[in-house]
Amino acid sequence: MKQFLTALALGASAVFASGAAQAATLDQVKQKGFVQCGVSTGLPGFSNPDEKGEWTGLDVDLCRAVAAAIFDDPAKVRFTPLTAKDRFTALQSGEIDVLSRNSTWTSSRDATQGLNFTATNYYDGQGFLVRKELGVKSAMELNGASVCTQSGTTTELNVADFFRTNNLQYEVVAFQGQEETLKAYESGRCEVFTSDQSQLYALRLKLANKDDHIVLPELISKEPLATAVRQGDDQWFDVVKWVHYAMLNAEEAGVTSKNVQEMLNSPNPDIRRMLGVEGNFGEQLGLTKDWVARIVSKVGNYGEAFDRNVGAGSPLQIERGKNALWTKGGLQYGPPIR
Amino acid sequence: MTDATFIPADRPFVRAAMLAPEPPPAAVAGFSGWARANLFSGPFNTLLTLVCAAGAAYVAWVLVDFMALRAVWTGANREACVAPGTGACWPFITARFGQLLYGFYPADQHWRPAAVFFVAVALIAPLLIPSAPHKKLNALLFFVAFPIFAFVMLRGGLFGLRPVETRAWGGLLVTLVVATTGIVASLPLGVLLALGRRSKLPLIRFLSIAFIEFWRGVPLITVLFFATYMLPLFLPSGWTIDGLLRALVGVALFSAAYMAEVVRGGLQAIPKGQYEGAQALGLRYWPMMLLIVLPQALKLVIPGIVNTFIGLFKDTTLVAIVSIFDFLGIIRAGFADPNWATPVTVYTGFAFAGVVYFIFCYGMSRYSRFVEERLDTGHKR
Incomplete structure (x- = not known):
C-alpha cells in the first residue's frame, strides 16, 4: 500500500514534471509568501505544539530559520504535521517545500524516494537507559544485563549485534509497544531500556523519578536525522542546506541572537563575510546579503536552538554529545561561508 | 349463599365498605422484588450478579480514584504531576x-467559534424537542441560514472579521x-x-x-x-x-x-x-x-x-x-x-x-x- 502510493506519486510527478515539481521552489515560496514545512505530529523537543498552539522544537526551528533567511520573518512558515507513512509522499506531491521531520538519512531513501537530504540536523542513534543506582557509566559495563526492547524492530537486532561484537552476555525481554516496554523497565523487569537516544530522553520524562535514570553516552547505531527537499531543484536544495550550515557557522564564531548587532562591527573577516558586511554570499544563494544576520537575530544559532528545544534549557536535558561542534569533539561541521 | 344471607345473632358484624387492596407481597414488588426476579433468581444468577457487581464496583473505584481522589488539580508545568502515586494531571x-x-x-478570536457553537445549540435544541413551535422556520434557519453564518464566522474575511x-x-x-x-x-x-x-x-x-x-x-x-x-x-x-x-x-x-x-x-x-x-x-x-x-x-x-x-x-x-x-x-x-x-x-x-x-x-x-x-x-x- 505504502509502496504503491509512493510509486503512484513518483509516476504522477514524472507525468506532471513540467508542473509544480520542477518550478523553482525558491521563487514559488517567495511568491506565496511562506515556507510550507513538514514536521512530525508530535515529537518532544523536535516538533510539538506548545500550550499557546505555537509549534516549537529543533526541527521546527530549522524551518523558521529558512523563513527568516528568505522573508526576515520566522513566522512566515506553515507547518504540516505528517505521520511517518505519508511524509515522503507529501514532499513528492508538492504539499510541502521542506521535510524537517526527524527522518533518518539512508541510501535507499536518498535513491528511491525522489528526495535529497540536505544536512543532518541531529545525530541520533540507539542508546541505553539505566538506573543510576546501578553505577554503570558505559555500555561496556553491561555484561549480563537484561535488556527491554520492542520486539520485531531493528532496535532488537542492533542490541544483539552490539552485545555479540563486544562479547558481552545479555538477555532480551521483548514487548509489543513502546509504552508497554517502558512500563516493564520501570517495574524492574529488566535493567536496561534501549531505543533511539533522543527517544530515551523524552521517555525518561514519563518515569516517576526521572533523575534516578541516566542515558549512557554510547551510540550503537547511526540515525542521522536530516532535512530533505524534493529532487530536481538544486537552488532550493542549496538554500535549505546552507541555512543549517549558517546556524553552525554562527555558533562556531560565537554570534548569538543577543550579540549579532554588535558583531556587525567585528573586525574578524570570517564574521564580516558571514553577516554580509563584506561580499555578497547570500545573493549568490538567491537570498540577501544579511541572510545569516536575519537567521541568527530571529531564530538564533544552532547551539541556541539546541539548548532551547532539547538541551540544558529544556526539560529533556539532552547532552550535546555527537551534536557538539567539530571544534568541541562533535560531528556538526559547517563548511565556510566565502 | 346461606352464610351471606343468614347472620347469627351473636356475630352482628357486616362489612359496609370494600377492603383496601393490599400491596403485592414484598417478594414480587418494589426494588427487592425486581432484584429477586432479575438478579437473584437462582444460585447461578446470584453468583453472576455478585461477580459483575464486584467488577463494576472495582472499575468505578479505579476511575474515581484516578480521576478525582488522587488527581492533581492545579499546577504550572510537569513538576506538579511527577510525584509518585499521582492520579490524573x-x-x-x-x-x-x-x-x-x-x-x-487565534486566541483573540475564540469568541467566534464559541458564538457559532451557542447559535448551533440554540437552533438544534428546539428542533429536537417535539413540542417546540415553529418547526419549519427553525429548520429553515438551521439547514440554510446557519451553515452560511457558521462559515462566515469561522472562516472570516467578510464584515471586517479577520480571515x-x-x-x-x-x-x-x-x-x-x-x-x-x-x-x-x-x-x-x-x-x-x-x-x-x-x-x-x-x-x-x-x-x-x-x-x-x-x-x-x-x-x-x-x-x-x-x-x-x-x-x-x-x-x-x-x-x-x-x-x-x-x-x-x-x-x-x-x-x-x-x-x-x-x-x-x-x-x-x-x-x-x-x-x-x-x-x-x-x-x-x-x-x-x-x-x-x-x-x-x-x-x-x-x-x-x-x-x-x-x-x-x-x-x-x-x-x-x-x-x-x-x-x-x-x-x-x-x-x-x-x-x-x-x-x-x-x-x-x-x-x-x-x-x-x-x-x-x-x-x-x-x-x-x-x-x-x-x-x-x-x-x-
Whole structure:
C-alpha cells in the first residue's frame, strides 16, 4: 500500500514534471509568501505544539530559520504535521517545500524516494537507559544485563549485534509497544531500556523519578536525522542546506541572537563575510546579503536552538554529545561561508 | 349463599365498605422484588450478579480514584504531576483547554467559534424537542441560514472579521464541524442513493450501485489520504482545494454510501401493498415515496441511522492522518510537549477524551431511543 502510493506519486510527478515539481521552489515560496514545512505530529523537543498552539522544537526551528533567511520573518512558515507513512509522499506531491521531520538519512531513501537530504540536523542513534543506582557509566559495563526492547524492530537486532561484537552476555525481554516496554523497565523487569537516544530522553520524562535514570553516552547505531527537499531543484536544495550550515557557522564564531548587532562591527573577516558586511554570499544563494544576520537575530544559532528545544534549557536535558561542534569533539561541521 | 344471607345473632358484624387492596407481597414488588426476579433468581444468577457487581464496583473505584481522589488539580508545568502515586494531571487539560476546543484558532478570536457553537445549540435544541413551535422556520434557519453564518464566522474575511484559514482550525471545533457536516449531508444523499438503487431506470440504478459500492469498497483512510496527498498531483499546478474541505467531502460521500444501504434496508421492509395502495390512490412516484413509503421506512431504521451517525462521529478522528488535528489529535499532540511529559499525562488525556466522546455518543443514543418510542405506533413488541 505504502509502496504503491509512493510509486503512484513518483509516476504522477514524472507525468506532471513540467508542473509544480520542477518550478523553482525558491521563487514559488517567495511568491506565496511562506515556507510550507513538514514536521512530525508530535515529537518532544523536535516538533510539538506548545500550550499557546505555537509549534516549537529543533526541527521546527530549522524551518523558521529558512523563513527568516528568505522573508526576515520566522513566522512566515506553515507547518504540516505528517505521520511517518505519508511524509515522503507529501514532499513528492508538492504539499510541502521542506521535510524537517526527524527522518533518518539512508541510501535507499536518498535513491528511491525522489528526495535529497540536505544536512543532518541531529545525530541520533540507539542508546541505553539505566538506573543510576546501578553505577554503570558505559555500555561496556553491561555484561549480563537484561535488556527491554520492542520486539520485531531493528532496535532488537542492533542490541544483539552490539552485545555479540563486544562479547558481552545479555538477555532480551521483548514487548509489543513502546509504552508497554517502558512500563516493564520501570517495574524492574529488566535493567536496561534501549531505543533511539533522543527517544530515551523524552521517555525518561514519563518515569516517576526521572533523575534516578541516566542515558549512557554510547551510540550503537547511526540515525542521522536530516532535512530533505524534493529532487530536481538544486537552488532550493542549496538554500535549505546552507541555512543549517549558517546556524553552525554562527555558533562556531560565537554570534548569538543577543550579540549579532554588535558583531556587525567585528573586525574578524570570517564574521564580516558571514553577516554580509563584506561580499555578497547570500545573493549568490538567491537570498540577501544579511541572510545569516536575519537567521541568527530571529531564530538564533544552532547551539541556541539546541539548548532551547532539547538541551540544558529544556526539560529533556539532552547532552550535546555527537551534536557538539567539530571544534568541541562533535560531528556538526559547517563548511565556510566565502 | 346461606352464610351471606343468614347472620347469627351473636356475630352482628357486616362489612359496609370494600377492603383496601393490599400491596403485592414484598417478594414480587418494589426494588427487592425486581432484584429477586432479575438478579437473584437462582444460585447461578446470584453468583453472576455478585461477580459483575464486584467488577463494576472495582472499575468505578479505579476511575474515581484516578480521576478525582488522587488527581492533581492545579499546577504550572510537569513538576506538579511527577510525584509518585499521582492520579490524573488535570492542569495539563486546563492549560490547553482553549487548544482542545479550538485547535490553533487565534486566541483573540475564540469568541467566534464559541458564538457559532451557542447559535448551533440554540437552533438544534428546539428542533429536537417535539413540542417546540415553529418547526419549519427553525429548520429553515438551521439547514440554510446557519451553515452560511457558521462559515462566515469561522472562516472570516467578510464584515471586517479577520480571515482564519481552516488549517488553523482544530480540536473539538473540527470534530463537530466534520461530524455535523457528515451527518447533515449523508442522510439526504443516502436516501436519494437508496431510492436510486431501487429505481426502475437502469442508468440511475447503475450509477447509484456504482457509487455505493465504490465508496463502501475503499477504506476511509485511503479516501482521506488520496484526497490530501494524491489530488494535488492531478490538479493543474497552482490549483489547491482547501484541506479541510477535501476531508469534509470525503467523509460526507463515504457516510452517504453507508447511509444509503441502511435506508435501503428500511425500504425493503415496506410491504408491496403499501406501494400498490399509494398507486391506487393516484399518487405519483415522489408523493408516494415522501408521504407513504419513506416515513415508514425511515422509522424502521432509526437504530441503523443513529448507529451510522455515532460511527461517523468517532470516525472523524481519522482526519488526524491527513494533518488535521481533531479533538483526539490535538490531545495526542499535547503528549509530545516536554513541559507536560509525566507518567500520567497520557492517561489523563485519554480519560478526558473518553469522557467527552462518551457524552456526545451517549447523548445521540438516548435521543434515538426517545424518537423510536415516540414514533413507535403499532409495532410495539
